[in-house]
Amino acid sequence: MTEIRHHTVRANGIRQHYLEAGAGAPVVLLHGFPETSFAWRHQIPALAAHYRVIAPDLRGYGETDKPAAGYDKRTMANDLVALLGSLDIEKIALVGHDRGARVATRFAKDHPERLDRLVVMDNVPTRIVAGSMNAQIAKAYWFFMFHLVPDLPEALIAGREDLWLRHFFSDWCFNPHTISGADFDTYVAAYRAPGAVRGAMADYRANAEDNAQDLVDAQVKIACPVLSLWGADFGAVGKSFDMAQVWAEMAENLVAVPIERCGHLPHEEQPAVVNRLLLDFLDGWRG
Numbered sequence: 001m002t003e004i005r006h007h008t009v010r011a012n013g014i015r016q017h018y019l020e021a022g023a024g025a026p027v028v029l030l031h032g033f034p035e036t037s038f039a040w041r042h043q044i045p046a047l048a049a050h051y052r053v054i055a056p057d058l059r060g061y062g063e064t065d066k067p068a069a070g071y072d073k074r075t076m077a078n079d080l081v082a083l084l085g086s087l088d089i090e091k092i093a094l095v096g097h098d099r100g101a102r103v104a105t106r107f108a109k110d111h112p113e114r115l116d117r118l119v120v121m122d123n124v125p126t127r128i129v130a131g132s133m134n135a136q137i138a139k140a141y142w143f144f145m146f147h148l149v150p151d152l153p154e155a156l157i158a159g160r161e162d163l164w165l166r167h168f169f170s171d172w173c174f175n176p177h178t179i180s181g182a183d184f185d186t187y188v189a190a191y192r193a194p195g196a197v198r199g200a201m202a203d204y205r206a207n208a209e210d211n212a213q214d215l216v217d218a219q220v221k222i223a224c225p226v227l228s229l230w231g232a233d234f235g236a237v238g239k240s241f242d243m244a245q246v247w248a249e250m251a252e253n254l255v256a257v258p259i260e261r262c263g264h265l266p267h268e269e270q271p272a273v274v275n276r277l278l279l280d281f282l283d284g285w286r287g
Helices: 044-048 073-086 099-110 126-131 137-140 142-148 154-155 161-172 183-193 194-206 207-216 242-247 270-280
Strands: 005-011 014-021 026-029 052-056 090-097 115-121 223-231 249-261
Touching: 005 073, 014 044, 026 044, 026 099, 044 052, 044 270, 052 073, 052 161, 052 249, 073 099, 073 207, 090 099, 099 207, 115 270, 126 207, 137 142, 142 154, 142 194, 154 194, 161 183, 183 194, 207 249, 223 242, 223 270, 242 249, 249 270
Parallel strands: 026 052, 026 090, 090 115, 115 223, 223 249
Antiparallel strands: 005 014, 014 052
């Protein structure tokens, strides 16, 4: 049984909660929406057998603070820099899913010397979504638009967090029952915490600032090895974009792998496949 330790540290001006397990070269896991660090429960035991695994709750999510500001991805990447500083860690391998992949991508652009290799899961970079916007993309990304509306989403979701989350987990997974029972209840409890829905909305409401940051260094490719994974059956990503081409424009040294019978949450839907791909990609990382 893998011992997963819970910690909190004050870093970059906020109280950050993170999970930790294993020992050795550090591997950091950044969750996406609508999840928390709990999303990595299938990966942590497999990775912790070989690495020191650190899985934070992002700013605005889980047990980490939910301040009113600071949700642009540069600031959220600096949250990670400060967390690593508190742990005296210089260099990492980094895995990010969805919103966490946006933070991870900004970390890779802003702090390339801190990164040995990068995994991005089921994510189309912000500037590419914005630049591709048409009726089809807008329909697939309706929740981007909804979450941008000030105050209204919080008012409509309050007391109905289970309905809101059930929609995403069912609609986004190839098997709509993938996340159910106690696992689903864990997410519902997390998003019923004070400020949790607002924190997630604030993450999306930073999209314009994120896009502006991305446009400044759009021509700078990520130099470290990059593995891009995505669910072959998710309409908003694998079925809407040529993901191999998208990430070939982002990274110099790319491995791109679609995962069959899988939607937006590969780490939860196909954990055995994801774990094998992660371990293969991380092989040789010694810190």
